[in-house]
Amino acid sequence: MTDLKLMAELVDAFGVPSEEEEIAKLMKEKLAKMGYKTSIDRIGNVIARSPKAGAHPVMFAAHMDEIGLMVKFITDKGFLRFIKIGGIDNRVLINQRVIVKTEKGKIYGVIGHKPPHLQKKGAESRVPETKDLFIDLGAKSRKEVEKLGIRIGTPVGFDMPLRSLQNGKISAKALDDRVGCYCLLKLAQKAMGLDVVLVGSVQEEVSVFAKGAALSAWNVHPRYFVAVDTSIAGDHPEISEEDVSGVALDKGPVITLVEAASTGNVADRLLRNLVMDVAKKAKIAYQLEVVEGGGTDASTVYNLHGGIPSIAICVPARYIHSNVGVCALKDIEKTNELLLRLAQELDRG
Ligand SMILES: [Zn+2]
Incomplete structure (x- = not known):
């Protein structure tokens, strides 16, 4: 069951790029309460190490920032x-x-x-x-x-609180990527005994270089990197299936193979195969996508420290980069399941 109270708290928190303090404080508090060793770095990323995190843990990151506005002039x-x-x-x-x-x-x-x-x-x-x-x-x-x-x-953000729609759908501002933040918190509850570090990153929306994730991944130096983000679902009258690799709501987590027409992250081959294997074994239906425009935090991290195997696992969402998005609870649950199975699998090697 999706914890809608937690989801509402996350989407309501303010977090326009470079002004993420409110959502960062919330994430840090929740992760610290669970027993993670938490800190906020100079640029604003929340870093949460599990008690088992070693020198090169597996890093899962969700960006905390949301698109917004900034005052330029007062008349x-x-x-x-x-x-x-x-x-x-x-x-x-x-x-x-x-x-x-x-x-x-x-x-x-x-x-x-x-x-x-x-x-x-x-x-x-x-x-x-x-x-x-x-x-x-x-x-x-x-x-x-x-x-x-x-x-x-x-800074200025949208005022669009969480509302439940029909058939297990939710709508709110900032679902890109508070849904990812939610998945991170859910993973945290079950990954205390695993060699993981969970990061709420900043300034993803304003840079193809995913500034926050790149800086935190440089410092953390993980052995694998998983961006947990949203991807565009095309199952509505304005977007054809063909435009978005057939990605739709209620069909499960999306494994992003290629971002920004391969100028962004190209999912590491072995990691990609492993994620698909893990999903198959756990009988979790998943979707594959290749994206022409747009990237995730993985877009820069793959390139650090001589190469960190990186991949993005996304929750499908409608209407991202607007004042309101729509996601399916079923996809969120299945993404949580896949992330946990993957964290367990990567813990072994
Ligand atoms: Zn995003």
Whole structure:
């Protein structure tokens, strides 16, 4: 059974790239409580070593950051102009509720837009540029906004809490990759006796170099690396099966063979075969994918220390890189099962 209370806690936590403190604190607390030796490094990664972790443990990493925005300018009348942090389609920004995170706390706002009554003919088919969009806090002046603790560089996230949908589906912001964080915590409960290190990484969404994971993997120097992330499910009217290697919800974890048309990670051959064997033996249905655009934390780690065998195991998700995603609980459960079996198998060698 998926722990929806824990999932809600994870997706609600704030974690726009480079501003991951809230989700990092949550992850660290939960891992420490289970008995892992935890730390947060200078860039913000959460590192949790099991009591059995040796010099070169098996590393499982899920990125904690979520796509978001950052304040670029405060207008005289108290509206916020912003930049995007991570890949976001501007069409999903219009009229969204957002959370502005200051040192003093969270402030709520809305991305404003002209109603259709006032738009020029044909304007509705045009995608607005980021520079034309703004956040409305209900404030009246720059002074008032500054008093709230908002300044240039203040991060902004989406305000979209967890809701259950039909047939064991859930929707929320940041499922990419809080679902991975959830899987990491579930793995942690059962991997105390294994030679593993679990890492909540930062700044995955803003770099093909997966900055946080690369730095932590350099320091940890694992013998294997497994990125736990989300991949795009195509089983809805807008995406054909052919576009996404047939990846769909409810069909189990996805083993990513090639990322970013092979400019990202190419799953290590032996590790790839091992993961498929482990899944077959455990009778866990899985999906395979090769991805043209987009990568995971594995994209950089494979290249460190003369080569660390790396692979990404993903939970399929709809609508990632928007303000809301959809995942299936069944896939999350099956991914957990596969990760545990894999951790047990890799513990032997
Ligand atoms: Zn991701």
